[in-house]
Amino acid sequence: MRNAVFSSALDTNGPTPLYLQVGHHISGLIGKDSRFMERLPSEAELCLMYGVSRITIRQALSYLAERDVVVRQHGRGTFVGALHRPGRQKTIHSFFEILAGKGLSPEMTLLDYQMRRPPEEVASALSVNDETLFIRRGYRSDEGPLGVTEVFYPGRLAPLVTPELAASLTSTAILRDIFKFQIAHADISIGLSYASPDVAQWLDVSEKSALMRIKRVTTCLGEGVCEYSRLLVTEGTADFRIGADGEMLSEGVL
Structure with missing residues (x-):
């Protein structure tokens, strides 16, 4: 998929579910990549970045939200959880x-x-x-x-x-x-x-x-x-x- 800049970080044939791979990769970018500081890119942007479906992105964000890595706010987007800010x-x-x-x-x-x-x-x-x-x-x-x-x-x-x-x-x-x-x-x-x-x-x-x-x-x-x-x-x-x-x-x- 065009602009899938992070697709190489994923192993589509590996045993680890795709959403977990995406979630862990996003966690590693928080606080380091300028696009993952206070606020994360939109679901649509993340789909393009990783070359995966919106369902996979939503599962990944839900996984991170359950662990307080991110906070999802309806109508506003996804933000870095306070615990995970530098x-x-x-x-x-x-x-x-x-x-x-x-x-x-x-x-x-x-x-x-x-x-x-x-x-x-x-x-x-x-x-x-x-x-x-x-x-x-x-x-x-x-x-x-x-x-x-x-x-x-x-x-x-x-x-x-x-x-x-x-x-x-x-x-x-x-x-x-x-x-x-x-x-x-x-x-x-x-x-x-x-x-x-x-x-x-x-x-x-x-x-x-x-x-x-x-x-x-x-x-x-x-x-x-x-x-x-x-x-x-x-x-x-x-x-x-x-x-x-x-x-x-x-x-x-x-």
């Missing part, structure tokens, strides 16, 4: 601290520690062209797995973060208590993503299951961007909201 906060908290604050006794496990070339988005955020230190941690309680955090540090900080340190302290604690960095601000965005094989195994879900993704890019005084992190949890595990001042607030961990 926010900025001046303090940061670890997932471990949020869980502990809700009365849980989480256990943290170091799942991966390696130097690796970062994805393009991470490299751009950290302003690096070389390898970064990648750390993945898993969190669980007596009830089962709670979430996974993935953190990228610029290479200049890698020698300071030993495997022992990464296994015993959260990245927030490392920045705040070990490096003694002062946080200038952290940019927060919330969206949906698919579970990678490693993350799916820890969370005990099927590959490509829908996950809630909370991304944080932390800027430290005198250091620039010092951390790129993302928290991955199953839908319904955690509820968050971004306050009027941009601060991410925990509503609860279920």
